[in-house]
Amino acid sequence: MISERCIGIIGGTGQLGAAIAHGLLRSGLVAPEKLWISSRSNNRAGFESVESKAAIQFTTCNQDLIDHCDIVIIAVPPALSATLDIRVESRHGLLISVAAGVTIEQLQHRTGAERVIRAMSNPAAEKGLAYSPWCASSEVTAEDREATQALFNAIGQTDEVASEDQIDQFTALIGPVPGFVAYYADCMVNYAVKTGIDPAIAERAVRQLFHASGVVMATAEASPAEQVKAMIDYAGTTAAGLNAMQASPLADAIAEGLDAAYKKSQIISSVD
Template sequence: MGPTGNAIGIIGGSGMLGSAITSALLGSEAFAQSRFWISNRSGNAPAVEQSSIVHVTKDNQALVDACDVIILCVPPARFPDIDICASNKLIISVMAGVTIDELKSKTAAVRVVRAMSSPAASLFLAYAPWTASAEITPDDRDIVPKIFGACGITDEVFDEQQLDHFTAMTGPVPGFVAYFAKCMVDHATSQGIAADVADRAIRQLFLAGGTMLAADRGSPADHVRQMIDYAGTTAAGLTAMERSTLSKTISDGLLAAADKARTI
């Protein structure tokens, strides 16, 4: 059955990530004919789910029975509490650290996809890598990129262990980017620039930088080299950063986050 005819259920669909994915799917033409179910602990529908095509329940099994595709969006700590039998269903998990084998064992499903996403899905800006069990069907392989494509950009990867590194890089909030921005704001204020001006300037800098980087075919390394070759003020700063331990510090932070993803 194609995506326009599927019933899609989102367990944990009222949380930050679940709501973002729900919003993206509701706004996508690819799923204009789909029916949606959402389960949460209250059974009540927040604003984004208040739609005539969305059924809200607190009964996870009722959602599973009614839907063809089930997206698991609960926090990983709540995964042991999910008690569902989803044999013959497509399970898509965006829970960090929960393996395909664990998903199969807990849900009785064999057609399983493990993925990452982020609340940026509500802005259609999420990046979602995904990997699948050997049992998924051609129809499954068609609908998964449509779901995550409605949320932003997606890629299939073929090594499940890489998902832990993507968890570190594309987690639920732009923590590492925000930290770099914080450091720049702190530097600006230490130089006497008003805090509100520094905040506004750095926000705009990251918006412009991210937008330009996304639109340009050049790699991040290409951009760095172009700036260094220009030999201006940015080159002086980048050269100092390249000579420092900044690259290793960033790598250490990402490795620590990936290690946490494996044991979460």
């Protein structure tokens, strides 16, 4: 069972690594004494409030973490993935990478690992709200797949996908989307402020509206397209806004932004 295995996170004090660590602890899937975290700075900021923090094993030595863990998660920025200087022998177990753009072949070449999972996730993992698609090398076992599924289910939702190209596509969808949503929200706040609404009130309102919309979107049986159609069919103020947006270049602009993110994901870790 995964709860009986030691799990290590290289880059576990960075934004994504820490979010995954907190999410796993929060879910109860991993006990503090079964969690290893490595970082170059040995900075433990962000873990002060974690219950049984003293039980977590912190280290500055990535190889020490690998030698003690059954499952190792690489959560470093893509540019640093080639500088980790680690060796993963078959006895070490499973290597999971959430470093954007780093291919399975690169991971195997750089680390010596055979059983490799390449995945994508985001900091919503801390609250159990991430979506984490993944794909596996041919050497990955059924038990590895079960463990990976359990791990990512503990921090949100997950699916195994057919190819690494789909991981690149999801890198463009998952990684930037919080920023894209924040940009749209900021546009709404600015619009409200220009009409004379107090900035603090505008921001509070937009935050709540986006929160409510996300919950409704996540729990509704209707697809996003069906929800849009229903709102347009209602022919109210929402329909007026949606009709104007559909007639504008907005959809093309969104596709252009996603395509730019996808192209970046393909070259972000090209240095070997």
